[in-house]
C-alpha cells in the first residue's frame with residue numbers, strides 16, 4: 046500500500062498539465078501491474094466485489110505476477126479490472142441503483158470501485174465559489190420532520206453528499222488532484238436561495254478533465270467513453286459542466302462533444318454565475334478498459350455505436366479536407382488520365398504508429414520496406430498531442446492494418462474499422478498491460494488482433510543484461526518487485542529491434558486476410 050501511494054505521487058508530478066507527451070504512458074496503471082497474479086488470472090475467479098475491495102485494501106502483494114500473454118490467447122487477462130463484467134449479473138456497476146430518484150433528493154451510487162455517481166433531481170443550482178451544487182426542496186409535511194440532520198452546521202440542510210467526479214476512484218493519489226464537490230439538499234422556504242443567472246431546461250452532467258488527462262489512453266478511457274456511457278441517452282439535451290477544465294481539451298474533443306451535447310460546455314470554477322438545472326448527474330459511469338458493456342447500457346448501445354458516433358463526429362471535417370484536395374487536384378490536373386490512387390486502390394493499407402524514444406522500433410525503416418515489398422501501402426504515423434484527431438481518424442478509418450508497440454498511442458485502434466487488423470508489438474515485461482488495455486478491448490470492437498510478443502533478442506535490454514538475467518528470461522519476477530521496476534526497466538528504457546523474418550509471418554497473415562477481405566467487398 047505504501048508503495049502504491051508513492052507511485053501515485055510520482056505519477057501526479059508527471060501528469061501535471063502540459064508536461065505529458067501524447068505517447069508517454071509509462072506511468073500507466075502501477076496498480077494493475079503490481080497487483081496481478083498468474084494464479085488468479087488462469088482461473089478467472091469471480092469473487093464478490095466486497096471481497097475484491099477487501100483484498101485490495103489488505104495488500105496489493107496478494108496479487109503477484111502478470112500472467113503471460115501469448116499471441117493467440119488473451120484469456121482472462123483483465124480479471125482484475127473487469128470484475129466479471131462479462132456477465133451482466135455480476136458487475137461492479139449497479140444499473141438498478143439510482144434509476145429512479147424522487148424529486149428533491151440526491152441518490153449516490155458508490156457501488157463501483159471505479160467511480161461514484163450522484164443524481165440530483167429538482168431545483169438544482171450551482172455555486173462554484175464554494176464548489177457546491179444545491180438542490181432546493183419544497184417543504185412537505187414528511188420532509189419537515191424526517192429529513193433534517195444534526196451534524197450539518199446549516200439547519201436547513203436535509204442531505205449532504207461529497208463527490209470527486211473522476212473515474213479512477215481506486216487511485217487515491219490522482220483523486221486528490223480532482224476538486225471535491227459538495228452536493229447539498231436544502232429546504233426551499235428557509236434561508237437564502239440564490240437566484241439563477243442562467244436557467245437551463247435540460248440536465249447537467251458534471252465531470253472532470255483533470256487527473257491523467259493529457260495522455261490519449263486516459264482521455265478516452267477515463268473521459269470520453271464514460272461521458273458517452275453517461276450521457277448518450279440524453280440525445281444531446283444535456284449541458285456538460287467541467288471541472289479542471291482545459292481549453293485544449295475542448296478543442297481536441299470538440300467534434301465528439303458536439304455529437305453528445307447541443308450546448309456549450311460550462312467551466313465550473315471560472316464561471317461564477319448560478320446555473321440552474323432540473324437535474325444533475327455528477328460523475329461518470331465507466332465499465333471496462335476502453336469499452337462499453339452493452340448489458341449495462343439503457344438502450345443497448347455497443348462500442349460499435351460509439352465508433353459510429355466518432356464517424357459522424359469526424360465526417361464534416363474530413364469531407365472538408367477531401368473537398369480541398371479535390372479542388373487542388375483539379376487545378377493541377379493536366380494530362381494524367383488514370384490517377385495513381387485508382388491504380389493502387391486494391392492494395393491494403395498498413396499504418397505504423399511510430400514512437401521515438403522508449404519503446405521505439407529501431408529498425409522501423411526496414412519494417413517499412415518489408416511491408417511495402419509484401420504489397421502494402423505503408424504510412425508511418427507519429428501522433429503528437431496536437432495532431433488533429435480527425436486526420437488520424439481519416440487515415441485509420443481507411444486502413445486495413447495498424448501496427449504499433451505497446452503504449453498509449455495504440456488507443457487509436459478505436460479509429461480502425463471493425464474487421465481490420467491490429468498488430469501490437471509487446472515488449473518484454475508488458476504482456477499483462479498489452480492484453481488488458483489494448484488486446485481485449487480491440488477484440489470487443491471487432492478488430493482482428495495479433496499480439497507479437499518479442500523475444501529477448503529483439504529487446505535493447507538484451508545488450509544491457511546477461512543472457513540469463515531474470516530481466517530477460519523472467520519479466521514477471523521483475524514486475525512482482527513493483528511498479529518502479531517495471532517502469533524503469535521495461536517501459537522507459539526498452540527499445541525494440543524487430544526480428545523481421547519472424548515478424549514477416551504476422552504481416553503476411555495480415556496481408557492475405559486484408560486482400561481477401563477487400564476482394565469480398
Ligand SMILES: *[C@@H]1O[C@H](CO)[C@@H](O)[C@H](O)[C@H]1NC(C)=O
Nearest residue numbers: 091129131132133134135340
Ligand atoms: C451469465 O448469466 C446468465 C444469466 O443472466 C447465466 O445463464 C450464465 O450461466 C452466466 N454465465 C456465466 C459464465 O456465469
Ligand SMILES: *[C@@H]1O[C@H](CO)[C@@H](O)[C@H](O)[C@H]1NC(C)=O
Nearest residue numbers: 134135136139140141142156
Ligand atoms: C444493486 O442494487 C440493488 C438495490 O440496492 C441491490 O438489490 C442489488 O443486489 C445490487 N446488485 C449488485 C450486483 O450489487
Ligand SMILES: *[C@@H]1O[C@H](CO)[C@@H](O)[C@H](O)[C@H]1NC(C)=O
Nearest residue numbers: 148149166167168183323324
Ligand atoms: C420537481 O418538483 C418541482 C416542484 O417542487 C417541479 O417544479 C419540478 O418540475 C419537478 N421536477 C421533476 C423532474 O419532476
Ligand SMILES: *[C@@H]1O[C@H](CO)[C@@H](O)[C@H](O)[C@H]1NC(C)=O
Nearest residue numbers: 356357359360363439442443
Ligand atoms: C470511414 O470508412 C467508411 C468505409 O470506407 C466510410 O463509409 C466512412 O464514410 C468513413 N468515415 C469517415 C468519417 O470518413
Ligand SMILES: *[C@@H]1O[C@H](CO)[C@@H](O)[C@H](O)[C@H]1NC(C)=O
Nearest residue numbers: 400401402403405427428429
Ligand atoms: C523525437 O521527436 C522529436 C520531434 O518530434 C525530436 O525533436 C526528438 O529528437 C526525437 N527524439 C528521438 C530520441 O529521436
